[in-house]
Amino acid sequence: MKNIYSEIVASKDKKLLAILLDPDKLSVEKTVDLITKINSSPATHIFVGGSTFDGNHLDELITIIKQNTILPVVLFPGNPTQISNKADGILFLTLLSGRNPDYLIEHQINAVPFLKKTNLEIISTGYILIESGSETAVQRVTKTQPIDRNNIEYVIQTAQAGELIGNKLIYLEAGSGAQLAVPLDMVRLVRENTTVPLIVGGGIRSQQEIKNAFEAGADMVVIGTAFENDAAFFENYQTH
Numbered sequence: 001m002k003n004i005y006s007e008i009v010a011s012k013d014k015k016l017l018a019i020l021l022d023p024d025k026l027s028v029e030k031t032v033d034l035i036t037k038i039n040s041s042p043a044t045h046i047f048v049g050g051s052t053f054d055g056n057h058l059d060e061l062i063t064i065i066k067q068n069t070i071l072p073v074v075l076f077p078g079n080p081t082q083i084s085n086k087a088d089g090i091l092f093l094t095l096l097s098g099r100n101p102d103y104l105i106e107h108q109i110n111a112v113p114f115l116k117k118t119n120l121e122i123i124s125t126g127y128i129l130i131e132s133g134s135e136t137a138v139q140r141v142t143k144t145q146p147i148d149r150n151n152i153e154y155v156i157q158t159a160q161a162g163e164l165i166g167n168k169l170i171y172l173e174a175g176s177g178a179q180l181a182v183p184l185d186m187v188r189l190v191r192e193n194t195t196v197p198l199i200v201g202g203g204i205r206s207q208q209e210i211k212n213a214f215e216a217g218a219d220m221v222v223i224g225t226a227f228e229n230d231a232a233f234f235e236n237y238q239t240h
Contacts, residue, residue, distance in 0.1 A: 003121075005121065005168055007072075016044045017043050017221055017222075019038050019043045020076060021224070022050035022224065024050050024052060024053045028057060031068075035064075038069065045073075045220070046069065046071050046073045047075075048065070048074070048087065049082050051140075052078065052137060053078060066086060073087045074090065074091060076093075077111075085120065089120055089122070091169070093125050094127060094167065095127050096126045096161065097130075123168055126158075126162025126169070126170045126171065127171045128159060128170065128173065130149050130172060130174050130182050130186070132178030133179030136175025149186070167196065168196055171199040174201070174202030182201075187213060187218055188217050191218070192217070199221075200220070200222070201224075204223050
């Protein structure tokens with residue numbers, strides 16, 4: 001049953017939390033221990049993907065993840081090689097903040113033959129990279145520039161354009177390991193001026209920052225580096 005998106009939409013009163021796993025940093029041997037930690041955390045979803053991953057051992061990793069959790073496993077691909085039918089769904093990304101045609105349409109076209117062979121739930125996602133104080137892997141790989149973190153009006157327009165195009169989700173991203181998270185005023189105003197679910201990630205390093213993003217209007221918060229670096233990150237976790 002394909003219901004990841006409908007459950008996100010229906011969870012307006014429940015704050016969703018996704019753990020992003022980068023296969024480049026994840027060995028098959030360590031996967032089970034990591035999933036055990038995730039199962040005991042408040043996570044509601046697992047995202048899998050990375051900017052530079054070449055797709056090697058992806059099927060094996062996701063198979064192990066699926067064997068050890070009941071959480072939905074959603075692909076967060078950096079390119080068409082990061083597609084696996086072992087997952088439950090995929091964020092079908094359009095890099096709305098950039099002007100590199102490869103990430104606006106070319107990679108999406110190249111992904112179609114792979115996607116047509118899968119049963120993945122495909123969720124159209126407008127991906128907006130926000131300037132975060134340092135160059136991120138997304139910038140280097142896509143050869144695009146993020147939107148100035150002070151240009152909130154342009155970010156709002158970009159998110160609204162994504163929604164009008166037909167994106168089912170808007171994803172505001174500061175980038176993996178970002179120095180600065182997405183500004184809370186930006187999250188709040190994008191939430192107020194769009195109607196589709198809003199995901200926020202990148203540069204979030206504490207429980208308080210997760211709470212702040214939720215209070216600003218994020219429907220889902222994504223963390224990766226902070227969880228990877230601290231096994232006790234979710235001790236005494238509270239969303240309210």
